[in-house]
Amino acid sequence: MFRLFVTLLVFTLSLHAIGDKELLSRAHSFLKSKSKTNQFRAYNDYKNLYLRALMSEDKTLRVSSLKGIVRSGVKLHIDVTQYSTELNKIEPTPPKIVKKSKNLKIKSTHKLKSVRWNDGKLVLLFDKKLRNNQLNYFTSYDKNTKKNKYIFDIHASMLTRSQNLRKDDVERIKLAQFNPNTLRLVIQDSAKLKISFKKDNLSLIVKITAPKSSLKRSVAPENIPPQRLDRNKVIVIDAGHGGKDPGAVGYKKYREKVIVLSIAQRLKKVLVARGFKVFMTRDSDKFIKLSNRTKFANRKNADLFISIHANAVGKKIAKQVHGIECFFLAKSRSARAKIVAAKENSSDLSEMDIYGKQSFLNTLNSHNIVASNKLAIDLQRGALASLCKTYSKVKDAGVREGPFWVLVGAQMPAVLVEVGFITHPREATRLVSLKYQNKMAQGLANGVERYFLNN
Numbered sequence: 008m009f010r011l012f013v014t015l016l017v018f019t020l021s022l023h024a025i026g027d028k029e030l031l032s033r034a035h036s037f038l039k040s041k042s043k044t045n046q047f048r049a050y051n052d053y054k055n056l057y058l059r060a061l062m063s064e065d066k067t068l069r070v071s072s073l074k075g076i077v078r079s080g081v082k083l084h085i086d087v088t089q090y091s092t093e094l095n096k097i098e099p100t101p102p103k104i105v106k107k108s109k110n111l112k113i114k115s116t117h118k119l120k121s122v123r124w125n126d127g128k129l130v131l132l133f134d135k136k137l138r139n140n141q142l143n144y145f146t147s148y149d150k151n152t153k154k155n156k157y158i159f160d161i162h163a164s165m166l167t168r169s170q171n172l173r174k175d176d177v178e179r180i181k182l183a184q185f186n187p188n189t190l191r192l193v194i195q196d197s198a199k200l201k202i203s204f205k206k207d208n209l210s211l212i213v214k215i216t217a218p219k220s221s222l223k224r225s226v227a228p229e230n231i232p233p234q235r236l237d238r239n240k241v242i243v244i245d246a247g248h249g250g251k252d253p254g255a256v257g258y259k260k261y262r263e264k265v266i267v268l269s270i271a272q273r274l275k276k277v278l279v280a281r282g283f284k285v286f287m288t289r290d291s292d293k294f295i296k297l298s299n300r301t302k303f304a305n306r307k308n309a310d311l312f313i314s315i316h317a318n319a320v321g322k323k324i325a326k327q328v329h330g331i332e333c334f335f336l337a338k339s340r341s342a343r344a345k346i347v348a349a350k351e352n353s354s355d356l357s358e359m360d361i362y363g364k365q366s367f368l369n370t371l372n373s374h375n376i377v378a379s380n381k382l383a384i385d386l387q388r389g390a391l392a393s394l395c396k397t398y399s400k401v402k403d404a405g406v407r408e409g410p411f412w413v414l415v416g417a418q419m420p421a422v423l424v425e426v427g428f429i430t431h432p433r434e435a436t437r438l439v440s441l442k443y444q445n446k447m448a449q450g451l452a453n454g455v456e457r458y459f460l461n462n
């Protein structure tokens with residue numbers, strides 16, 4: 008109890024609640040950044056703001072945070088359909104947009120009439136001949152995804168919706184209206200491609216040559232194997248607390264350590280059934296130091312570390328606060344994350360002094376942060392999707408960064424899942440039911456699979 012108090016005090020001293028406006032402008036500037044990490048930060052900030060907006064019933068904030076979630080989500084290739092649908096409901100896209108584009112200085116005078124493959128070459132046919140200054144070709148390499156991108160920006164518009172064009176030896180070819188005046192063709196592959204193009208009367212002809220020596224896809228197009236999941240992955244599941252440390256105690260005296268162990272065991276079962284190799288930091292009611300949990304994962308050469316916890320709040324607000332949240336390790340700016348972290352960290356604060364930890368956080372490698380962030384998003388979405396099918400009022404409390412020491416030292420993507428609030432009567436009742444625990448485990452396992460498919 009005393010330790011908890013000290014931790015809370017230390018955290019509270021450094022805690023400075025950021026106002027909505029401040030957070031919004033920070034998110035906007037993160038969004039403009041070219042770095043994926045910052046774009047993820049923007050995404051998280053917007054989600055944070057979205058929650059605040061829901062809680063305070065602030066419609067303006069809800070609209071601007073939804074817009075931010077959609078914009079950052081699109082940049083990060085996160086599925087944000089649910090948010091854009093919601094945004095459309097509260098603020099239907101006004102037909103005015105057409106007018107707006109008329110106000111823009113440049114107008115696209117050219118229209119794309121058709122796209123087809125001819126003799127292995129991509130042929131884009133326009134209604135008028137393209138001028139040289141209407142075409143801009145450039146390449147880029149994304150260090151995070153390790154993908155080469157070959158991009159054509161064409162000053163023209165298309166009448167149909169964006170489309171994916173398939174070529175069996177290229178990973179991805181996408182054609183879309185980038186902005187009202189620019190049509191963008193993106194060719195993407197992990198291998199270096201040879202791209203050549205020429206204008207021919209009304210057409211733009213693009214020739215894409217993939218290296219023959221590459222290991223992939225020498226097969227006939229109709230035999231392209233579905234994306235295969237490497238199931239030799241090792242996953243360490245960490246059930247929080249245990250032994251002398253009960254974790255949070257909630258509604259009807261339910262104890263966190265019991266609930267999280269049960270969910271962890273179920274998750275292990277599902278993952279093993281799906282072919283993964285799984286280890287657990289604890290498979291019984293015993294106490295383990297926080298740092299030994301990640302050490303264990305490092306020893307096992309784990310590809311992922313998933314720590315499972317349940318959340319709690321004080322009696323006064325117990326009936327209001329519920330929801331599932333996922334945290335990944337990073338220096339936290341969010342006050343909420345700090346409070347949750349303070350609770351989860353309290354069992355062995357003495358292990359490393361707080362300043363030591365803080366300076367450790369400064370050295371975190373950004374690649375791991377991005378990977379952990381992605382994992383957190385996939386797990387969160389997996390759990391929500393699975394639970395929503397059976398239960399009503401399942402709440403997405405967001406994905407955030409937080410200074411969780413149980414994740415410190417993990418050499419692999421690591422996240423902490425707060426499966427729900429054991430202080431909330433409805434959520435606690437669900438959390439102790441085996442049916443709910445199974446749904447949760449299945450959802451998290453879906454998230455793991457999705458993560459491996461995308462990364």
Ligand SMILES: [Zn+2]
Nearest residue numbers: 247254316317
């Ligand atoms: Zn916990």
